[in-house]
Amino acid sequence: MSDVALFSLDGEDVAFEPGETILQAARRAGRYIPHLCWHPEFAPHGSCRVCTVRAGGRMAAACTMKAAPGLEVESNTEELNAQRKTLLQMLFVEGNHFCPSCEKSGNCLLQATAYEMGMEGPHFEEFYPARPLDASHPDILLDFDRCILCELCVRASREVDGKNVFAIAGHGIGTHLVVNSESGLLCDTDMALTDRAASICPVGVILPKRRGFVIPIGQRRYDEGTAADADRQEAS
């Protein structure tokens, strides 16, 4: 074997190619660093912070930090997983997440990651924001209550579909997803069910209509495996 660049993830060597981030290399090696806004098809975004690791002694997002030879990365530690749990709890309380009544339950990366991190409750007081849903489109429902601002739909619509259906607006705790049409409604866009943006959402914001519970609870993506599995680290 020729010289392969290696870094250490929780004490085990991971090979990487020049330019790869810690998360890219770890993901390719089948290792699990929890993440929500990162997806292998897109450039790193760095907003959810769930992939935060300790690299060379300093906290860094594994999705944005480049791997380097000999770098020592800690990820699966009690401290970092506790921090991830807190970040997940923050995402849960800032939106309206009612898993038992959500069509995405069992296919939801937020829910699955929360299970992985041992989250048993919201911990913080819930914000209960008022976010009207958009059922205007014939084939697609938008339930903004569940948005975690990962911008995967924004990126997929722009970069894959070439449509720019979504954007982020507002600031601070009022940051929110908006739809690109004069009415602000999805029915006035050219979004189609076949768009990558229609299937990329890791939570239950963008849902196909008339397919509710076609796959029963108990047979869903994270019923049959976990978010830590090499083939289930993203929701789609």
Added chain:
Amino acid sequence: MTAYPRQPNSLVQLLREAQAKHGWLPRPLLARLAGELGLSLAHVEGVASFYRFFHLQPVGRYRLLFSDNITDRMLGNQALMADLCARLGVQPGVMRSDGRVSVATASCTGLGDQGPALLVNHHQVVTRLDAQRVARIAELVEADVPPAQWPAEWSVVDDNIRRADVLLGSTLAPGEALAAASARGAEGTLEEVKRSNLRGRGGAGFATGTKWDLCRQAPGEQRVVVCNADEGEPGTFKDRVLLTRHADLVFEGMTVAALAIGATQGFVYLRGEYRYLLDHLEAVLQRRRHANLLGANILGRAGFDFDITIHLGAGAYVCGEESALIESLEGQRGTPRIRPPFPVEQGYLGRPTSVNNVETFCAAAHIALRGSTWWAGLGTPKSTGTKIHSISGDCARPGLYEYPFGTRVETMLVDCGARDTQAVQVGGPSGSCLSVSEFGRRICFEDVPTAGALMVFDRSRDMFEVARNFAQFFAHESCGFCTPCRVGTELVVRRMDKLAAGRGSRHDVEVLYELDKLMHGATHCGLGGAACNPLRDTIAKFRPSYERRLKSLHFVPGFDLDAELSEARAATGRDDAGAHLESSHE
């Protein structure tokens, strides 16, 4: 005035101009602008709604914003705002039904030495508000007198220079430092700045010469010099005075940087709160162009081409972070970028870009003229030169104080006439809070670093309320991009409010500790990382001011059942608040 090209990069400037004309930004206007620039409406909406000074809903023709820094509060801004609202019959943050007026608060407007301050129509300021001025403002608004015709003395902004050293105490002739730099050549100038050990005045203290060198070395066709005049750190107002009195020096420093780096393009990113300085700054730029101190072949030096454009911010503290500032210059939401690449490698439009503080450029101009040895002889070995401090709060003589680095806090307190001081906040809310036992410490990068603010609190002040004001500031200014800052700053405010309402418990203080720890390591940029600094310092040093608010050492819910039942009572015509507390088995 600058005519901004009708391109996507100018979006923030075009939105600002459109709002200045129409008062607010109606959706059809955003749609027209989007169409013209080839952008999506949602993108334009996203950019416009990012900035606190852009209005996507109608606002009053008179938009009155009270600066709401802790120093404004200490001077009574809250009572004055309540008085004005009562006189005008308006609720804070809600436009009056006739569309005449809106009253709200803004983050610190950079007038901490002459507050309470009011920002009028994002264009004009009123300093030293008092009950008489408030009463008269209400009359002028009701009589529909345009702000430009309000008493001129209200808008006088004093420089209040109390202690001048090399930067504030001398004036260079325009072109003097530049001629010296030109004689030394680009590399010679760069070496001189490196040897001076000048460090950035924005707070982080990165070596200026190294930054310029990295920018000079980075591959790229065109290089950019940016002056960060987004002086948003609450309690800081030194750059406002430098831009007022020493604008030539600032531009001279930028041009020296352009020579050293090989940059052709320059920007000043001026915070929107300083809009009233724009005409003056444009006039100085124009004068410098006529004097061949800007433009092509500057000072007759072939190929030395450089010019400066001023961009105005629109009320977003985070744009003081250099990569967010560059995003804003490009007409985007001011979200900090992923770094690396750093701006010196890929900045404005991907070009190598050096972003430096206003005061840094002033120092660089002096160094170009008087040399590195002179500069390095001032201050301390690791913090060379002088530093300008904006001093405000409980002191007899608030204003600007320039000291060599290494000066002790107690010296500054004596000079500004502070008495019975219990704490000073150095470097603004994202800096550090010092208690009496630490007043012997020295302001320098080796000990207590600063971005230039020093707020003084005497023993009558409640340090919990100071920390709560800062927590509200950070929540208001979070860009909303990353989870820990977006949600964490809001959770901190809610906990602090709960404590302030007397419903806190020891558990709430523990949660604040937990949030502080998380936000120090997990955020995307320094804003979130610093957001808990005041909390950490005040809990550690002024714990009694927290504990005095604890109703019980045990858990008390934040949920007020009686308040929640008020809607149901109203709907059923009941007026028996607290009825649920009575036993039903009496």
